[in-house]
Amino acid sequence: MSSVTIKSLITQDEWREAYPVMKHLRTHLEEKEFLELVEQAQEKDHYQLAALCSDGKMVAVIGYMPMITLYNGKFIWVCDLVTKPEVRSQGYGEQLLSYVEQWAKEHGYGKISLSSGIQRLDAHRFYEDKMDYRKVSYVFLKDL
Known part of the structure; x- marks a missing residue:
């Protein structure tokens, strides 16, 4: 039986350890830009x-942030969620x-929102x- 833990990543060394996992989702980012x-x-x-x-190996990563908008009020936006392909x-x-x-509940947020690429069925x-x-809703994007 495997041992599973979840930890908050707060140091640059921890972010660096997360990069190989995040790279599966954010393929356009090199490590330096990611950090x-x-x-x-x-x-x-x-x-x-x-x-x-x-079992001590990082296999999934989530990135999120608190936000306030008129549409959602006080909510959490999940920016990134990825699991290594071989352990999905x-x-x-x-x-x-x-x-x-x-x-979110512990910090007084009543909603969570996220977007997902249209191809990710x-x-x-x-x-x-x-x-x-x-x-x-749909999310629209325009490059400037």
């Missing part, structure tokens, strides 16, 4: 990273998302069928 973006996001937007370790479908994503849901089934999230 710079995490640092800026933590300083400016209170971005948080947490990792799930199985073992409940790690569910555990990390549940961890963030618990964190397996992820959509996970969010809707397993985690009880609803599709409520």
Whole structure:
């Protein structure tokens, strides 16, 4: 039976350890840019990273941040959620998302929101069928 732990990642060394996992989701980021973006996001937007370790090995990572908007009020935005491909479908994503849901409740946040690429049908089934999230909008993006 494997030992599973979830820990908040707060140091640059911990972020560096998370990079190989995050690279599966954010394939466009090199390590240096990843570390710079995490640092800026933590300083400016209170971005948080947490990792799930199985038998001492980091296998899944989640990034999230508290926000306030007129649409959602006070809520948590899940920016990133990724599990290493070779260990997917073992409940790690569910555990990390549940961890963030618990964190949100403990800190007075009533909602969690996220976006998922339109091509990620397996992820959509996970969010809707397993985690009880609803599709409520489209996200639009324009490069400037």
